[in-house]
Amino acid sequence: MGKLRRTWLKLVSPLAWSRPGAERRFLASFSETERGSAVDMLAAAELTERRDLRRKYFIHALDETRHARLFARRAGDFGAESVRARAALNDANTLQAHGIVGGRSLFERYGELEFLAFVHRSEALAVEQFGVYHDLELLDEKTDQMLQNILRDEHFHVGYSRTELERYTRSGKGADVQRALRKVFWRRPWEAWMRFSVQIGHVVTSFWMTVLYLVVVAPFKLGAARERPGFRDVPPDPRSRMTAARGQG
Ligand SMILES: [Fe+2]
Numbered sequence: 190m191g192k193l194r195r196t197w198l199k200l201v202s203p204l205a206w207s208r209p210g211a212e213r214r215f216l217a218s219f220s221e222t223e224r225g226s227a228v229d230m231l232a233a234a235e236l237t238e239r240r241d242l243r244r245k246y247f248i249h250a251l252d253e254t255r256h257a258r259l260f261a262r263r264a265g266d267f268g269a270e271s272v273r274a275r276a277a278l279n280d281a282n283t284l285q286a287h288g289i290v291g292g293r294s295l296f297e298r299y300g301e302l303e304f305l306a307f308v309h310r311s312e313a314l315a316v317e318q319f320g321v322y323h324d325l326e327l328l329d330e331k332t333d334q335m336l337q338n339i340l341r342d343e344h345f346h347v348g349y350s351r352t353e354l355e356r357y358t359r360s361g362k363g364a365d366v367q368r369a370l371r372k373v374f375w376r377r378p379w380e381a382w383m384r385f386s387v388q389i390g391h392v393v394t395s396f397w398m399t400v401l402y403l404v405v406v407a408p409f410k411l412g413a414a415r416e417r418p419g420f421r422d423v424p425p426d427p428r429s430r431m432t433a434a435r436g437q438g
């Protein structure tokens with residue numbers, strides 16, 4: 190992919206993997222991402238009208254399911270019990286974060302061509318990222334071996350999606366392919382920006398709620414006194430309608 194991204198990955202990956210608990214966190218999150226991809230691919234296998242691609246989408250889904258399991262197991266080896274224990278909850282989150290949004294799968298939202306462009310780019314990025322981990326020898330031997338195993342499938346995913354895009358281009362849809370690739374390219378930074386905006390929103394909301402609490406709510410505490418515990422007699426209010434009614438009797 191881009192030279193810039195590769196350089197960036199080479200710079201930050203050693204730092205990221207040297208932090209305590211990095212293996213557990215990264216492997217668990219990879220597992221979740223793979224499970225999300227499996228859901229996307231199953232939805233695509235169900236929705237596509239091309240029989241030849243249905244088979245490939247299905248094989249792709251099985252691959253991703255296997256990857257999710259491998260990553261989860263390895264994350265478990267590093268102490269991430271939650272990967273399996275919270276599987277149901279994770280699935281719900283994964284569906285929202287990676288696949289089914291508002292009841293619509295990626296395939297439904299993008300259509301076949303853009304979906305293929307998305308698959309191609311995502312898989313190529315993953316191959317690049319895992320390749321950097323391997324080249325820099327950031328992983329222990331067992332994890333690295335597992336990753337090499339997974340990478341073989343990922344190369345297949347990159348390859349078949351590229352072949353399909355090239356087939357679209359040869360059939361005279363080159364402009365559509367380029368447009369789909371551009372859309373997919375720009376969606377990533379846009380979504381990153383949106384995620385960042387949500388984080389900023391949380392910080393700003395916390396700040397203003399704290400200010401509101403300190404300035405508006407907290408002063409009431411100064412004038413407030415604690416009530417005595419237990420029941421108390423309440424003297425009748427001579428102006429109340431109930432007192433007036435009792436007086437009539
Ligand atoms: Fe995968």
Ligand SMILES: [Fe+2]
Binds near residue numbers: 346
């Ligand atoms: Fe993949």
